[in-house]
Amino acid sequence: xxxxxxxxxxxxxxxxxxxxxxxxxxxxxxxxxxxxxxxxxxxxxxxxxxxxxxxxxxxxxxxxxxxxxxxxxxxxxxxxxxxxxxxxxxxxxxxxxxxxxxxxxxxxxxxxxxxxxxxxxxxxxxxxxxxxxxxxxxxxxxxxxxxxxxxxxxxxxxxxxxxxxxxxxxxxxxxxxxxxxxxxxxxxxxxxxxxxxxxxxxxxxxxxxxxxxxxxxxxxxxxxxxxxxxxxxxxxxxxxxxxxxxxxxxxxxxxxxxxxxxxxxxxxxxxxxxxxxxxxxxxxxxxxxxxxxxxxxxxxxxxxxxxxxxxxxxxxxxxxxxxxxxxxxxxxxxxxxxxxxxxxxxxxxxxxxxxxxxxxxxxxxxxxxxxxxxxxxxxxxxxxxxxxxxxxxxxxxxxxxxxxxxxxxxxxxxxxxxxxxxxxxxxxxxxxxxxxxxxxxxxxxxxxxxxxxxxxxxxxxxxxxxxxxxxxxxxxxxxxxxxxxx
Amino acid sequence: xxxxxxxxxxxxxxxxxxxxxxxxxxxxxxxxxxxxxxxxxxxxxxxxxxxxxxxxxxxxxxxxxxxxxxxxxxxxxxxxxxxxxxxxxxxxxxxxxxxxxxxxxxxxxxxxxxxxxxxxxxxxxxxxxxxxxxxxxxxxxxxxxxxxxxxxxxxxxxxxxxxxxxxxxxxxxxxxxxxxxxxxxxxxxxxxxxxxxxxxxxxxxxxxxxxxxxxxxxxxxxxxxxxxxxxxxxxxxxxxxxxxxxxxxxxxxxxxxxxxxxxxxxxxxxxxxxxxxxxxxxxxxxxxxxxxxxxxxxxxxxxxxxxxxxxxxxxxxxxxxxxxxxxxxxxxxxxxxxxxxxxxxxxxxxxxxxxxxxxxxxxxxxxxxxxxxxxxxxxxxxxxxxxxxxxxxxxxxxxxxxxxxxxxxxxxxxxxxxxxxxxxxxxxxxxxxxxxxxxxxxxxxxxxxxxxxxxxxxxxxxxxxxxxxxxxxxxxxxxxxxxxxx
Numbered sequence: 001x002x003x004x005x006x007x008x009x010x011x012x013x014x015x016x017x018x019x020x021x022x023x024x025x026x027x028x029x030x031x032x033x034x035x036x037x038x039x040x041x042x043x044x045x046x047x048x049x050x051x052x053x054x055x056x057x058x059x060x061x062x063x064x065x066x067x068x069x070x071x072x073x074x075x076x077x078x079x080x081x082x083x084x085x086x087x088x089x090x091x092x093x094x095x096x097x098x099x100x101x102x103x104x105x106x107x108x109x110x111x112x113x114x115x116x117x118x119x120x121x122x123x124x125x126x127x128x129x130x131x132x133x134x135x136x137x138x139x140x141x142x143x144x145x146x147x148x149x150x151x152x153x154x155x156x157x158x159x160x161x162x163x164x165x166x167x168x169x170x171x172x173x174x175x176x177x178x179x180x181x182x183x184x185x186x187x188x189x190x191x192x193x194x195x196x197x198x199x200x201x202x203x204x205x206x207x208x209x210x211x212x213x214x215x216x217x218x219x220x221x222x223x224x225x226x227x228x229x230x231x232x233x234x235x236x237x238x239x240x241x242x243x244x245x246x247x248x249x250x251x252x253x254x255x256x257x258x259x260x261x262x263x264x265x266x267x268x269x270x271x272x273x274x275x276x277x278x279x280x281x282x283x284x285x286x287x288x289x290x291x292x293x294x295x296x297x298x299x300x301x302x303x304x305x306x307x308x309x310x311x312x313x314x315x316x317x318x319x320x321x322x323x324x325x326x327x328x329x330x331x332x333x334x335x336x337x338x339x340x341x342x343x344x345x346x347x348x349x350x351x352x353x354x355x356x357x358x359x360x361x362x363x364x365x366x367x368x369x370x371x372x373x374x375x376x377x378x379x380x381x382x383x384x385x386x387x388x389x390x391x392x393x394x395x396x397x398x399x400x401x402x403x404x405x406x407x408x409x410x411x412x413x414x415x416x417x418x419x420x421x422x423x424x425x426x427x428x429x430x431x432x433x434x435x436x437x438x439x440x441x442x443x444x445x446x447x448x449x450x451x452x453x454x455x456x457x458x459x460x461x462x463x464x465x466x467x468x469x470x471x472x473x474x475x476x477x478x479x480x481x482x483x484x485x486x
Numbered sequence: 487x488x489x490x491x492x493x494x495x496x497x498x499x500x501x502x503x504x505x506x507x508x509x510x511x512x513x514x515x516x517x518x519x520x521x522x523x524x525x526x527x528x529x530x531x532x533x534x535x536x537x538x539x540x541x542x543x544x545x546x547x548x549x550x551x552x553x554x555x556x557x558x559x560x561x562x563x564x565x566x567x568x569x570x571x572x573x574x575x576x577x578x579x580x581x582x583x584x585x586x587x588x589x590x591x592x593x594x595x596x597x598x599x600x601x602x603x604x605x606x607x608x609x610x611x612x613x614x615x616x617x618x619x620x621x622x623x624x625x626x627x628x629x630x631x632x633x634x635x636x637x638x639x640x641x642x643x644x645x646x647x648x649x650x651x652x653x654x655x656x657x658x659x660x661x662x663x664x665x666x667x668x669x670x671x672x673x674x675x676x677x678x679x680x681x682x683x684x685x686x687x688x689x690x691x692x693x694x695x696x697x698x699x700x701x702x703x704x705x706x707x708x709x710x711x712x713x714x715x716x717x718x719x720x721x722x723x724x725x726x727x728x729x730x731x732x733x734x735x736x737x738x739x740x741x742x743x744x745x746x747x748x749x750x751x752x753x754x755x756x757x758x759x760x761x762x763x764x765x766x767x768x769x770x771x772x773x774x775x776x777x778x779x780x781x782x783x784x785x786x787x788x789x790x791x792x793x794x795x796x797x798x799x800x801x802x803x804x805x806x807x808x809x810x811x812x813x814x815x816x817x818x819x820x821x822x823x824x825x826x827x828x829x830x831x832x833x834x835x836x837x838x839x840x841x842x843x844x845x846x847x848x849x850x851x852x853x854x855x856x857x858x859x860x861x862x863x864x865x866x867x868x869x870x871x872x873x874x875x876x877x878x879x880x881x882x883x884x885x886x887x888x889x890x891x892x893x894x895x896x897x898x899x900x901x902x903x904x905x906x907x908x909x910x911x912x913x914x915x916x917x918x919x920x921x922x923x924x925x926x927x928x929x930x931x932x933x934x935x936x937x938x939x940x941x942x943x944x945x946x947x948x949x950x951x952x953x954x955x956x957x958x959x960x961x962x963x964x965x966x967x968x969x970x971x972x
Contacts, residue, residue, distance in 0.1 A: 199953070
């Protein structure tokens, strides 16, 4: 699709450099290759690309000026938060500017009465809850990377986390966004009210991966910390029993704060790493957190215990205090680095499947692992059907890289085939661009493309990611008039 | 803006008629003026217009064929559900087709395990809960017109209701939509999962008032009926005290299932009509419904009672059973027809204001009533700041009509001036098109316009409603190429 990009070769990099240098302080413009290295990829390091320039604005005005400059010169702009994304969505463009927003990290306002926080995009996810804690409030979505990832990145990816089963994804916890358009215009999306006139653009912006605009101020909802939270750990002697138990919890009308599954390899890796007391001999493990008032939690703990026992749980442990709750979560939360110790590299996939398909899909994945001769550990947001297979490989072996990529693609195709989706919370980015055509029909893809063009007619915002730009766009771009670049 | 519409005079009405007659059974194509009368307005009868033709398809295929035909001939299409809208959003176009979807009224599927209902657009709001009741489930959004209004219309208007404070508007209760585009293509928007890849278009479609596409199949979430619901009725001797009590309930962290306010005139009208036992001497009344488990409801009822007493409630009554709960709601639910008995006509406005502005805004409205020499009764979704002033007038007196319209416009301007919005749940339609420019800046309006054009480049879907089409569009439309009609 390279021939669809603006003819960047025609842009004088010098002219761009001079304009950027006039906008940014010297330490905010990174030109040298070695200094750019930390920015060449996000957390999916299979894909790497150095941008022309890295711009790290310290004010919204500077960010706005960078966008205006790039718009005037038709230069691609890729926004980046902390670079913790897993789909190469924040990988730079070789002929463009990588716009890092990490320095815009001010907590503008916490309003404990309205229960909102207004934030610059570079504020980390965990910093929001930390700042809200003194009011007994917190921000619910909690990606595994929450210590590092930024709220701007969370908005771009519509991030989830173990608690999104009950409290929703980023999109369900946002009130309004101040966004810069590709032209550098500042627009307000959403409102503090329940409804607002005009088109509701919040959801289309959320999760749009920097393709439609760049958020520079974000107002999120805060929730009261629950009176009590307890976690229940159960081992099972088969994935099927654990999967059935998950379905039974949901069917009983209980919405746990989190409901996670791990398979045997993930359990062993996590236990070696975190010593959380996980049952090493179990084929599958469920972690179920219940929160609310003391009465609610007690009632739900009893119900879930019964359900797990009825489905053949081989072990059952309930956290008795906050320290034990943290310990039980520690294994799950360190599952990725724990698996990281088993192999030089791992590739974290992200597909969604109907809950009823868990055992079928895990069986298939196990067959694929044999076929590709690669090990895989499975960690799973079981409550909402979001599967994270961790494919282990050695990145120094090009053949293993290829096999890992193909294995990952097969898992996504499998997810679609059983009625699921190619992403649960990581987004599409560069990684899954081809799978968009597995997931969607032509009519839907055309609609996405039309909307992309409505926001960004010259296709300079994060080009080549998220939304396939189809052939007809080439025709479209060749027309004289509004969208012409010739 | 008439000069922005396609040059419909050039369309041969005969050609259109012949093509429609080939698509629809004879009884589904309404051509005669008198037979069209029931379709000339929605529930905002101040605005009336007869379309060229009324089409009432009985199958989705027929609806699709009508859209294809209109697209080919560049004829405007206005979709209509039950015509209960309050902003003339479903008023027909004099040179177009009014596409009534009321005959597509099949409940396609109720899935009690997934807790979803899949519906054709003409299913009435109340029919969903009626069909779900045997599984102990219901559909939460409950517009006052729920006995008549359709789920398709609810999607178009993003309808609310007294229970949306706790359970959200239509947009928060939808899972997916099958939509016909202006070209008659069928696209799937949304998915049953929590997240989905691609752009999340559900929210932008919901509330888009037939400007972007036409929903032909809608999957909604169903909720378990709460174990218990009780309602608390309190009289106050001033609007200010009642308003402060509302703020105190919300500040206490209680989210009532509904929290409604009525002023003196609305109380008296409702009591005359419904004999619900409302306190006739009160200056303001609050109705607060709490639902959940028995323990939760009891605890909240006690807390809210204390808050109301502390804010000077002059009377307090708590429903003791379902019959009493229904009676207490009966007054509120019949407030509109009750006010309708006080004057030949009334004009129901819909603005949203910050909760803290209630008494200030009601005082101003009372001054405006004197200035325009018209009576007004106020009914108010107090929990979410959604005000419904009912302006009484005599529709046989053109001067009163003009004064009522100006009074309404002043209320909307006032809402924006205090930090609120020109609509809470009724939408923009034709009625509030001018106020969109009070509410939004140029950058936001351009964005809305760009998205409208992305979905509907020829501007034939419900033209002249919802989104102001600004001057630049005229230039845009004059360009040769994709969007050209010449």
